[in-house]
Amino acid sequence: MVAVISKLFGLEHIETAEDIVSETFLKATETWEKQGLPPNPTAWLYVVAKQKTLYHFRRNKILEQKVKPEIRSRQQETVDIEEPNFSQENIKDSQLQMLFAVCNPAIASEAQIGLALRILCGFGIDEIAEAFLSNKETINKRLFRAKEKLRTENIKMELPPEQEIARRLDNVLHIIYLLFSEGYYSQTQNQILRKDLCVEALRLGLTLTTYEKTSRPKTNALIALMCFHASRFDARQTGEESPILYEQQDAGLWDKELIEQGIHFLYLSAQGDEVSSYHLEAQIAYWHCIKEDSKEKWENILSLYNQLLLVNYSPSVALNRTYALYKANGRQEALVQAEKLRLDNNHFYFILLGELYKGMDNVKARLHLQRAYELAKTQTEKQGIQEKIDDLG
Amino acid sequence: MKEFALLFRFPNLDHSKMPPEDYKALARKWQDWAGGIAAQGKMSSNGLRLALEGKVLKPGGVVTDGPFVEIREILGSFIVVKADSMEEATTLAHGCPALDTNGSVEIRPIFVA
Numbered sequence: 001m002v003a004v005i006s007k008l009f010g011l012e013h014i015e016t017a018e019d020i021v022s023e024t025f026l027k028a029t030e031t032w033e034k035q036g037l038p039p040n041p042t043a044w045l046y047v048v049a050k051q052k053t054l055y056h057f058r059r060n061k062i063l064e065q066k067v068k069p070e071i072r073s074r075q076q077e078t079v080d081i082e083e084p085n086f087s088q089e090n091i092k093d094s095q096l097q098m099l100f101a102v103c104n105p106a107i108a109s110e111a112q113i114g115l116a117l118r119i120l121c122g123f124g125i126d127e128i129a130e131a132f133l134s135n136k137e138t139i140n141k142r143l144f145r146a147k148e149k150l151r152t153e154n155i156k157m158e159l160p161p162e163q164e165i166a167r168r169l170d171n172v173l174h175i176i177y178l179l180f181s182e183g184y185y186s187q188t189q190n191q192i193l194r195k196d197l198c199v200e201a202l203r204l205g206l207t208l209t210t211y212e213k214t215s216r217p218k219t220n221a222l223i224a225l226m227c228f229h230a231s232r233f234d235a236r237q238t239g240e241e242s243p244i245l246y247e248q249q250d251a252g253l254w255d256k257e258l259i260e261q262g263i264h265f266l267y268l269s270a271q272g273d274e275v276s277s278y279h280l281e282a283q284i285a286y287w288h289c290i291k292e293d294s295k296e297k298w299e300n301i302l303s304l305y306n307q308l309l310l311v312n313y314s315p316s317v318a319l320n321r322t323y324a325l326y327k328a329n330g331r332q333e334a335l336v337q338a339e340k341l342r343l344d345n346n347h348f349y350f351i352l353l354g355e356l357y358k359g360m361d362n363v364k365a366r367l368h369l370q371r372a373y374e375l376a377k378t379q380t381e382k383q384g385i386q387e388k389i390d391d392l393g
Numbered sequence: 394m395k396e397f398a399l400l401f402r403f404p405n406l407d408h409s410k411m412p413p414e415d416y417k418a419l420a421r422k423w424q425d426w427a428g429g430i431a432a433q434g435k436m437s438s439n440g441l442r443l444a445l446e447g448k449v450l451k452p453g454g455v456v457t458d459g460p461f462v463e464i465r466e467i468l469g470s471f472i473v474v475k476a477d478s479m480e481e482a483t484t485l486a487h488g489c490p491a492l493d494t495n496g497s498v499e500i501r502p503i504f505v506a
Binding site: 307309310317321322325 | 421424425427428429431432433434436439
């Protein structure tokens, strides 16, 4: 709704649009409590939002005309107020345009995620604060600054010109990727909220596939990646504190349908010759959907990580690659490579070294795990590492 | 950090006569080796893969076809790595599959403009 109304009246009215939408929902709660649910709640909401929008902008127009009648030209006076169009088609278009407006490089990336959650996914400020492990005040400030930016930079709610779409799409995809990761790896204990973040990221990704210019191979690759990861969502959760690690997951709990969907989008992503980091990550995630270890599986994963390092180096990719090297080519080779990484402030690095030395040199393994314990930041992580130390006997 | 080009030279092997599994294994070896450098965050550019065939222009307008029988070794390809010193760059070159087939790796600093 916010997207549709903002589209109609311009992004400078985004706060008004948000107000109208919350007023609409408030009215719904009041009315529905007294009179019960209307036959078609969605339609009801759209009708009320439409009325409120028209009322607001008409009132605004009269006000403006009375306050500054002298500078009003005749032409402007006769401009009719269009009513918002809440058709499925228009909702889809507005959301797509809003997505590009929000994911504007002029806005800090954290704020882009916040805005997307607030405006496109309808999250409350407190939910966003929880997802970011932050407080309402910080989030409010962040969103306020972002909306100011939308105004001052005069960002229009429209798709970028054709020659720019490709470049801007990268940023949109990156924001969706961050949104998904926020849900998947978030430290918040609120499982429903985390799942919502992942579902919304997937939904925004799917919106991009409905438009030819944004439905690129890398868009499909990102969706495939999200499907594969999301398929393990339930298997990862126990409702207790720490996520269940891959090795201990019950593959029976993996969502087969999402895996199928992922394969479908992975297939679509193979068109053209572009290999983005989403392509590589999606393929890695695909191999992880096959629980049985095989030489083929790990050789493929290793090869994909080798390629991923060339397009997108990060310490965590380097660590995962070294683990794949261990599974594909054996402990000895992996140890030599691991010792060269020197990620001395990264507790995952020492967990990996501990894992590699385990059973071969338990004294070294213990030293590395103890170092990991010192570096770990959360209690949950420390607990997991302590269990590994106890395992050594 | 400075940049160094690692240039691979190896005897002119005819890869087309290699059994596919051997060729695949060799490709994997190269990839794993390069991946090891990338994992250390020291890969600056994956360079360009040069095809094995080509032509050589010599003084007097003489053009010869590859494979380059005249020079014992052909220039394979190159990558660009990041290292603090020539010694470190040379260390990175260790384990290069070119060495397994009697080839060599030439380490050359890249000038900073």
